[in-house]
Amino acid sequence: MSARRGLGARWRRRRPLRTRLAMAAAAAVALVAIGVCAAAFLVIRFKLYQQLDQNLAQSATLTVQQHRDEGPSVKAGECRFLGAPACAQIVPADSADDPATPYLLPVAGATREVAAGRRAPYYANIPLPGGKPGRMFTTTFGDGEAVQVALRADIAERGVRQAALLLVAVGGAGIALSAAGGYWVSRTGLAPITRLTATAERIAATRDARHRIELPPGRPVREGREDEVTRLAATFNTMLAELEESVAARRRLVADASHELRTPLTALRTNAELLAKADRLTPAQRERAAGALGRQLREVTGLVNDLIELAREEEPQPLLEEVPLAPLATHAVDAARGHWPAVPFTLRIAPEAADLSIPGVPARLSRLLTNLLDNAAKFSPPGAPVELCLNARELSVRDHGPGIAEEDLPYVFDRFYRAEKARALPGSGLGLAMARQIAHAHGAELTAERAPGGGALFRLALPAS
Numbered sequence: 001m002s003a004r005r006g007l008g009a010r011w012r013r014r015r016p017l018r019t020r021l022a023m024a025a026a027a028a029v030a031l032v033a034i035g036v037c038a039a040a041f042l043v044i045r046f047k048l049y050q051q052l053d054q055n056l057a058q059s060a061t062l063t064v065q066q067h068r069d070e071g072p073s074v075k076a077g078e079c080r081f082l083g084a085p086a087c088a089q090i091v092p093a094d095s096a097d098d099p100a101t102p103y104l105l106p107v108a109g110a111t112r113e114v115a116a117g118r119r120a121p122y123y124a125n126i127p128l129p130g131g132k133p134g135r136m137f138t139t140t141f142g143d144g145e146a147v148q149v150a151l152r153a154d155i156a157e158r159g160v161r162q163a164a165l166l167l168v169a170v171g172g173a174g175i176a177l178s179a180a181g182g183y184w185v186s187r188t189g190l191a192p193i194t195r196l197t198a199t200a201e202r203i204a205a206t207r208d209a210r211h212r213i214e215l216p217p218g219r220p221v222r223e224g225r226e227d228e229v230t231r232l233a234a235t236f237n238t239m240l241a242e243l244e245e246s247v248a249a250r251r252r253l254v255a256d257a258s259h260e261l262r263t264p265l266t267a268l269r270t271n272a273e274l275l276a277k278a279d280r281l282t283p284a285q286r287e288r289a290a291g292a293l294g295r296q297l298r299e300v301t302g303l304v305n306d307l308i309e310l311a312r313e314e315e316p317q318p319l320l321e322e323v324p325l326a327p328l329a330t331h332a333v334d335a336a337r338g339h340w341p342a343v344p345f346t347l348r349i350a351p352e353a354a355d356l357s358i359p360g361v362p363a364r365l366s367r368l369l370t371n372l373l374d375n376a377a378k379f380s381p382p383g384a385p386v387e388l389c390l391n392a393r394e395l396s397v398r399d400h401g402p403g404i405a406e407e408d409l410p411y412v413f414d415r416f417y418r419a420e421k422a423r424a425l426p427g428s429g430l431g432l433a434m435a436r437q438i439a440h441a442h443g444a445e446l447t448a449e450r451a452p453g454g455g456a457l458f459r460l461a462l463p464a465s
Contacts, residue, residue, distance in 0.1 A: 023182075033175055036171075044159070075088040087105060088148070090145055093144045107148075121138060195233065199236075268296045271289050272293065323360045344386070345386050375431055375432060386400075396457060400455040
């Protein structure tokens, strides 16, 4: 049994989904059709025989009324013809009281019991003289006697057979139509899944995420207004768009990183080759080459470390702790004053933010503030202050430099993006990208805007408590 069940399961798994759905729909409709047809057949059969039994009961009552004072004998015998009155006979409880002429209808022990009052009246199907089918009703006639009446039943039987044939035909046609309709519905309903499968196979074969699933023409897909399969196709298209953007971003990152690394690596190689011939250089030349080599090594190391930091999307959960923001901001400003002694830094902490803290990684949040302060100090003219303000809702960093051009605002957080005014300044263009990634990892939102009166303003909207 288990082997047959396993074979059936394997056979079903090899069938296409639309075929299995069509078969399931046809099987469900077949069960319903069989149940309805069987119920209809039983109802029709019951009604036909009920009508025949009512005629027999009326004939029995009429026989009792007409032959109340007569003894056992055959009273009518024309029932072997269609449309003829019912056959009727009176039977005693004791076979010794039977008449000399034979009975027309069969007399059994149950008939004697009805005559004796030991059994209730009953109906029975019998063969009539001449071999025709008949139906007989046996009931009490009086003390110690029973009356039997019979009619031809071939009309009722013919009606039952015709009803059975008609119901079988209707049920079979319904099952066939349901199978065809189920296959059409499954084929139509699963068309987006077929296209989704073909698109996924094409992407797997070509590794090209630009392919999309064709959606039905008409209204745009809206939540709750389209079927689940269409929404699945639309969601898959959205996922493909995200995948395409991710692949494109990865390629841009690799291209930008290789471009940014090319210059310092070339300089490193040049200085290394120059130091390899140190015996030909003067002490001053060797010192300059060694200093340049050290600076370029630090630059490449910082760039590589920044790329590694950017590759990390989320903060490690075991390192999360409640980080107080006021001490963190104070430490970041003190460190920035040491790095940029020519730039005055101001720190304002609102009273309601003195005890404010958020869950996070202290080193990463410190890196975020350091990047914002370094970026502000890099663009600040001599003597112009850099302001860091902390309140209960946000942390902001403002400089008084040239500000951000309108056309550069959408791109300031892109990796390796550097505005025209910043191309001559030190840096790799990764600081703000890293700051935004750290902010997102901590549930905060970092935005940039043009400050009123000039300069750039960066706002860090803190996560809700």
